[in-house]
Amino acid sequence: MRSISLYGIQDPNLSFLIRNILKNSDEKEEFLFIISEGNGNGLDLVAQQFGYSVETQKSGNTIEMRFIPTGQTMKEIDVCGDVCPGPVITVGSLLKDMSTGEQLKIIAANQDSVHDISAAVNSAGSKIVSTGQAEGKFFLVVEKAEKPQSTGVSVQKEKVLIVQSNGIGNAERAYATFLFAKVAQSMGKPVTIFLLMDGVSIARAGNAASVKHPAFDRLDSMMKEVLDAGATVFACELSASFRGIKDTDLVDGIKIAGAATYLQLLSDPAFSIVNF
Numbered sequence: 001m002r003s004i005s006l007y008g009i010q011d012p013n014l015s016f017l018i019r020n021i022l023k024n025s026d027e028k029e030e031f032l033f034i035i036s037e038g039n040g041n042g043l044d045l046v047a048q049q050f051g052y053s054v055e056t057q058k059s060g061n062t063i064e065m066r067f068i069p070t071g072q073t074m075k076e077i078d079v080c081g082d083v084c085p086g087p088v089i090t091v092g093s094l095l096k097d098m099s100t101g102e103q104l105k106i107i108a109a110n111q112d113s114v115h116d117i118s119a120a121v122n123s124a125g126s127k128i129v130s131t132g133q134a135e136g137k138f139f140l141v142v143e144k145a146e147k148p149q150s151t152g153v154s155v156q157k158e159k160v161l162i163v164q165s166n167g168i169g170n171a172e173r174a175y176a177t178f179l180f181a182k183v184a185q186s187m188g189k190p191v192t193i194f195l196l197m198d199g200v201s202i203a204r205a206g207n208a209a210s211v212k213h214p215a216f217d218r219l220d221s222m223m224k225e226v227l228d229a230g231a232t233v234f235a236c237e238l239s240a241s242f243r244g245i246k247d248t249d250l251v252d253g254i255k256i257a258g259a260a261t262y263l264q265l266l267s268d269p270a271f272s273i274v275n276f
Helices: 013-023 043-049 086-096 111-123 171-186 197-203 219-228 237-242 259-267
Strands: 002-005 031-036 052-059 062-069 075-078 103-108 127-134 137-143 159-164 191-195 232-236 254-257 271-275
Touching: 013 031, 013 043, 043 052, 052 127, 075 086, 086 103, 086 111, 086 171, 103 111, 111 127, 111 137, 159 171, 159 197, 171 191, 171 219, 191 197, 191 259, 197 232, 197 237, 219 232, 232 237, 232 259, 237 254, 259 271
Parallel strands: 002 031, 075 103, 159 191, 159 271, 191 232, 232 254
Antiparallel strands: 031 062, 052 062, 103 137, 127 137
16 A cells, blocks of 8 residues: 655645546555645545545544555454453454455554554564544554564564463463463464463363453353464373372363473473463
8 A cells, every 4th residue: 555645735736636646556556645634625536536435534634545446445343342452362363364465444442452453463464554543532554464484593482382370269360371372373373371280270171161250251261262273282290180180181172291391392482481
């Protein structure tokens, strides 16, 4: 998408300039025209004549007019009512199913959400096209892009290891384990969870069903989502043995692992490590 600032140019010169830009464009691409408030009369008709639809956003004294080639549509999602990290997970899931070059407009309740979503989008390799504020809400437009392959010799921390040692006795930390896992997965990062000490209580089938956060699904449902999305979850063999937990007691998909596996994971420089 080409962003062109025509701020300060008045009608009818503005319409004349945009008409010529569209006419002389080598290919039918998307444009973002930034213009002054009070201008832009008749640009909808100009857009139609050249096969574009128009989306308009006002921010202060500036108007952003997005000219989108007919046949292309921009997806839109409103995450204003979502509790953190819900917006990041929702956006990550949508981007995962989009094609390279497609754009997504995200409406958020505050600037903090915009910053958080932007960090996740950039980390996943996509790019922020624009941000702004309109009608008391914040928005950003994201374009799906393929994550570039690393060409350097330095190790990129592309995986996440979450260590959980508190178990269902600390519901906040138990939830955080799987919420952070979902966020990492939405950013395209492989996730491994290692449950040790009291953390292995989460691994016993049925235990997590008793934990419920008012804003989220039951803990066992969230665990299943994380496992189904491809996370690897280990329960410490020694900790499980201390608590009388056997292989047959575990939630489907969770595996018993020993100290060597844990230390090997810790020594892998590709992991970012989070402790709960």
